[in-house]
Amino acid sequence: MESMVAIKRRARSAEQKAQRRQTVLQVAERYFLEVGYEAFSMAQLAKRAGLVKGTLYLYFETREELFLTLYEQSLVRWSRAFIGQLSGQLPSKNYAQVLYDTAMADGTFVPLLVRLEHVIEHNVSIPRLVASKRVFIDQVAILAKASSLALTVPLAQASEVVKTMGVLLIGATRADQGPSLNNELLPEEVQSLIASFSSGPLFVRNAVRIIEGIRAEAGP
Amino acid sequence: MESMVAIKRRARSAEQKAQRRQTVLQVAERYFLEVGYEAFSMAQLAKRAGLVKGTLYLYFETREELFLTLYEQSLVRWSRAFIGQLSGQLPSKNYAQVLYDTAMADGTFVPLLVRLEHVIEHNVSIPRLVASKRVFIDQVAILAKASSLALTVPLAQASEVVKTMGVLLIGATRADQGPSLNNELLPEEVQSLIASFSSGPLFVRNAVRIIEGIRAEAGP
DNA sequence: TCTTTATATGACTGCCGGTCATTTATATAA
């Protein structure tokens, strides 16, 4: 219970409530990084945050809405980190590598991205979902602008690149989300299968193919 | 309860047990197609199959192991359907379109593929998991051979294509796995975002870019 | 100091996946 954060006073003003919500989110993220999505329980989170389960539901609609919020925050955080590392113009391979490295460095972003549509977005109210989509739209626009400069492609193509990188990231990091099978006990054929789906090279190889494809389409 | 299948006699021989397992799987698949992954419950499945929850666990390790089996069967079924529609040589765009169409036509395959690593493979025994990987390896080999002919590329490149198409399929069909937001009530910007992630064109566009990229690498 | 407000509580509900001692159908032996 090292991450226990006792919350004493009641939150009355809007600012205090926002502050409390944010504190809970911080505890939740640490807890999530420890145990992962499936083992995460609202009762445990309450215990760690120093309050009671019912109270959590004053601050979040559902478990999924809490995770949707964590996802949004991790998206923005990663987006800034990625753009911060894009120094001037880059070959598409370097662009892809930086994108992959920064995404993986954020322990929250990829696991939630992978679960977004088919787990998290269910059990969230429509207005909340719409708000979340707007956050996404904004980030895509910001990323497209930075990518347009980095890759020296028109904005329309850069936007296509950004959207497609998201798609590819989800597919390529799939193997990392399985149970850890690093044992030497596995049959050789299975080991080499796992090796061939190593997410880093898989992502970068195909990112380059896609970016070069998009670039070629831009020219006449 | 229309899909109720009364099971009367006990299964004693190995064949009878295999037969019963298969019957349960058929009921499970129909049930899954109705309610989806999250709402699927073992107790309901038992009721529909005309037996009791405890009995299911004589035939399946866990809920996830049951889904892993459904996934394997849907993979083989789709693989055959896809190969069956590959007539001679094809432009990469047609290849990608046929792949996408046959995958989507099988209602079970894509939803389970998307959940494979980060949901289904947890809570399954290692030996069972290894067996499943072998099924996958076999299907990749079969698909690579057929793809080598259809795309007129060497087998090594065809194998790369097949593996990459799987990655892309997962990423591109993500949007289809979210809650249905077909309402006209949505803000225009969100509607156009959804439209821009329409999975069919998204998949085909990028499949072509990747296949052509792989083909170009094979050249010199 | 008293009243009002709404945050925080914790007991509660219904459901889940999974287990296991017991029952009982069935194959085999007598």
Next chain:
DNA sequence: TTATATAAATGACCGGCAGTCATATAAAGA
């Protein structure tokens, strides 16, 4: 044909889950 052995099937049971709600109470305002 009947008795016995085997293991398939049962259903009561377990702990834990997300989410709810009447109640208690801390704190702001009169």
